[in-house]
Amino acid sequence: MDKKTGVYICTGCGIGDALDIEALSKVATKESKVPVCKTHAFFCGEEGVAQIKSDIANEGVNTVVIAGCSSRVNYDVFDFGPSIILERANLREQVIWCHPEDDEDTQMMAEDNLRMSLAKAAHIDIPEGYRVENMVKTILVVGGGLTGITAALEGAKAGYKTVLVEKNPVLGGWMNSLFKQAPLKAPYSDPEEVDIASRIQEAEANPDVTIYTGAEIKEIAGAPGMFDVTIEQNGSVIKERIGSVVLATGAVPYxxxxxxxxxxxxxxxxxxxxxxxxxxxxxxxxxxxxxxxxxxxxxxxxxxxxxxxxxxxxxxxxxxxxxxxxxxxxxxxxxxxxxxxxxxxxxxxxxxxxxxxxxxxxxxxxxxxxxxxxxxxxxxxxxxxxxxxxxxxxxxxxxxxxxxxxGMVPTTAFGESLDAKSDDEEKEKEEKPQGDTIIRSNLLNLAYRQGPEMPTLKYGFSDSHFICFPYETRRTGIYAAGSVRAPMDALSSIEDATGAAMKAIQCIELSELGSAVHPRVGDLSFPSFAMQRCTQCKRCTVECPFGAINEDDKFNPLPNPTRCRRCGICMGACPERIISFKNYSVPMIGNMIKAIEVPEEDEEKPRIVVFACENDAIPALDMAGINRLKYNAWVRVIPVRCLGSMSLVWIADTLSKGIDGILLLGCKHGDDYQCHFIKGSELAETRLSKVAETLDRLSLESERVRMEQVSIMDYDQIPGILDGFAERLEELGPNPYKGF
The missing domain is CATH 3.50.50.60 (FAD/NAD(P)-binding domain)
Known part of the structure; x- marks a missing residue:
């Protein structure tokens, strides 16, 4: 598209008092030749928003760069529709709230933030969501116990057809074995009669619930919105087209x-x-x-x-x-x-x-x-x-x-040994209950390159991101609920089933729009592959945490867009740089790096580029600003979707630019992982360890590149991390490539 860019510099919240707004405007108009550049005391107010909308309608502005507050606030206010490219330059939380007013270094920081935002906006194309052919909105529920029945009923009540598959001849699962159940309602002091029979009757009577008992899943192929499910029941084979899946197979006694x-x-x-x-x-x-x-x-x-x-x-x-x-x-x-x-x-x-x-x-x-x-x-x-x-x-x-x-052991902790073709991620040595070897249950039989069953956590429970969005698993469109996900009682299982059903519905609706699911809800982009340069190295297929990339018969990557979470880990994995998104690419970040002004060595103003994960590191940086915590003004923050999307080219570009240090701020990872894309932060750390040797060989100290793990609650540690790194760079001296 032919872009006409408008830059809108907000002077509210103290920005106008702390910065030279005229100098900022010249960055846009003189350096970047932006045709429209305006200032306003509060662009988030009714009058300010009206001014931007007027320029869109009357001046033909289709690329809007707002220099003001963080992109994490007022996102609803600055929503100008899918046809408008929007980029935000953070001058408030990450500049004036963390650095002294009317200061040369603060001003330089603000100007670089604007330059980077303009460089990014110049390389964004409006994405068009992937549209599923023969899209279906039916929910498959695997497991006919209390959790599964509840999930199926809740989906049906919301207007979605559900298919319920139970391996036993009757529904009810564990609840059938009880004399009485723990109380589900006040006063919670008296055991209650088991009510599973009434729930079964309700499910059987609902015309939107199709029930298969004495049945098993023989295969699930495809992706959200277009799963092809093969069910075997009493020797007969049934085919169902499914939009999303709820895994509710429960647990068994130790x-x-x-x-x-x-x-x-x-x-x-x-x-x-x-x-x-x-x-x-x-x-x-x-x-x-x-x-x-x-x-x-x-x-x-x-x-x-x-x-x-x-x-x-x-x-x-x-x-x-x-x-x-x-x-x-x-x-x-x-x-x-x-x-x-x-x-x-x-x-x-x-x-x-x-x-x-x-x-x-x-x-x-x-x-x-x-x-x-x-x-x-x-x-x-x-x-x-x-x-x-x-x-x-x-x-x-x-x-x-x-x-x-x-105790209880999840059904996902039992089954057949791992397929020999499963990738390294699925073979990682995890602690299993009862000292078992690494095993996978025979529950879903996924036709995925990454293996036939769900990845599990260290105790055999079905994988989920239990900190931020517990129903999400590493297989997009498949949601775990009940005691297969974590030990829980009946009341919790009912709540869990309802939540998983709502997530399954959300996935279906987002897939129809071509949008990503959590955590990048609303992102219509998906990766494109320049296959003419592909070397079939398989790194993208192996490193994708979500099984979004299979292989065709010639071993080329075969992407499944509706499985994709838009993390960009495949982009960071690819040594040939053939993978990109319309709104996120290796050249885009490279141009943001090149937009930074690097002072001469004799000016004694080092520069540090911080590649910050948008899920935890960027919020932590914002929180540091909100709490008015001070740190050095050498840093230039570039948000990335996930540290797993880090291309090693960016490190080379940064150092060759003469920038003195590179800091990677990513989510915490480990057994109780917090990384929103599961493996991204860990992969970045692994890749970075391989860079150190190369830097030393080039006479560039490997200490110039460092990685730190932070959560949003670690905002108070931000000044110490940034200032500590800056002190180490001072000891190392200037980047020898400065000035070249």
Whole structure:
């Protein structure tokens, strides 16, 4: 498109008092030859917005550069429609709020910010979203338990057809095995009748819910909006076209046979909480060993959970389930003796009221680790435990029955071994429950190059970004819900199912528009590949965290645009620079670097380019400004979608420009990852480690390039990071390429 650029410099919020606005205007009009350049006290106000809209309508301005506040604020105010290119130069949070007023260095910083924004705007083309052919809006729900039924119903209530697939002959899952359920409503002190039957009836009666029981997923191919799903039911094959998927296959109890130290398998009257539910359903709670009516009982909490030898995590529901089961025995025999051995009692939400009721009923809570269980001649069980606080040995006289509150293991932690063709990302060595090798469940059978099942977190739970958007997984359009995602009770599972269904709907609607899903909602761009230069190195397919790139029969990358999250990691991975977006590319950032003015060496004004992740680093920099934290004015901040999109060419361009240092600010990563694109920050760190040797070989100290991990809450560390790096650069001296 032929661009006509308008630059609008805001003087409000102290900008006009701190900066030479006339000099800023000359950067636009004299240096960049911008035809329209205006100032206003508050461009975010009604009058200021009207002025910009007037220039768009009457002057033909189609590229708007606003120099004022951060792009993270007033984004709704400065929305001029999809046909207008908009770029924001941050003069407020990252310049005047962090640096002294009427200062030469502050002015130079502001002018460079404007130059970089103009350079970026010059290389932006308006993206057109990828349009799915034969788009469908049906939601597939895998798993017919409480979570799956709820997700299917919520999707249908919102007006979307849903397909529910359950491997068992009947719906209901875990809830079918319960005598009563933990309370889902006030006063939360009394167990309730299990209501799964009514939920099943509601699903079966809903015309927008198609149910396949005794069925399994044989394959899911395609991408959001156009998944092709093959279902096998009783020997017949069914094909469904699907828009998005909710994985709700739940969890199973930890294998009690591995708890021999607690007497399971050795003594007939040591049973699991699941077996206790069966006893209660049968009408009278009796000992399995001899049929004697139970007069005393001991519940052993964390049986396999919070144990480094078994399940390291808390299984969330065990305490509440034991409290619920304690009421069964008290209703049968109010004089029964109840002991609850625990590390501590965890009753999330409103379940404290159930705990208080059981306390009031006379249950004795023993805070101690069970060290041994023996049996007397009458088959009564003797328990010894170490008191958590004192270390003293405590115990009970013989009890009739011991119930082990076993933990939960997600269904994603079981199944077939990894396909040998899976990439390195999927083969990474993760800690699995029960000491298992790396395994994948046979739940979705994805036709993805990256493997047939969902990536999992270190304990086998389905991958999700549990910090910022918990239902999102590494497979775009597939959302995890319920205890397959994290240990949770029924009430939490219902809420989780509703959230996942809403995310599945959002994905469908965004895919129809050609837009990205979280975290770049609204981005219509998608990567284009200059295939004539492709060397089939496979780095883009291997490093994409979302499985958005497969391969064709000639081993060329085969992108799936609706799987793409627009992170740009493929762009940073490509050594041939053949991948770009219409609004984000290697040349675009390169020209922003070139737009920076670098003072001569004798001026003693070093320059630092900060490549800052837009998800956490940019907000942290803004927060530093909001809190008026001061740091040196040598820095020039270039926002990037993700540090994983970093091209090593940018490092070469920056150093050859004579800039003295490069700082990469990215999201934190690790087991409890925060990187919004999962692997981006980690990949950037890996790539950077390979740059150090090259820099040293070129007589450029590798210390001139540094990476730091920050979260949005680390804003108070920003001055220390920037100033500490600046001090190190002063010790190293000027970039030897300065002036060339």
């Amino acid at each position: 294998e009690a046979g591995k708890l021999e130290h607690l007497g399971y398998g050795k003594y007939a009257n040591v049973i699991t909480s699941q077996a206790f539910e069966e006893l209660a359903k049968n009408g009278k709670i009796v000992r399995p060993g001899d049929g004697k009516e139970v007069q005393s009982i001991a519940f052993l909490q964390c049986a396999g959970s919070r144990d480094g030898n078994h399940l390291p995590y808390c299984s969330s529901v065990c305490c509440v389930e034991s409290l619920k089961q304690a009421t069964y025995l008290k209703e049968q025999n109010p004089e029964a003796a109840i002991y609850v051995f625990n590390k501590d009692i965890r009753t999330p939400g409103q379940y404290e009221k159930l705990y208080k009721r059981v306390q009031k009923d006379g249950a004795i809570f023993v805070r101690g680790d069970v060290t041994g269980i023996t049996e007397d001649d009458d088959k009564n069980l003797l328990i010894e435990a170490a008191d958590v606080l004192t270390g003293a040995t405590i115990g009970t006289e013989g009890v009739d029955l011991v119930v082990l509150a076993t």
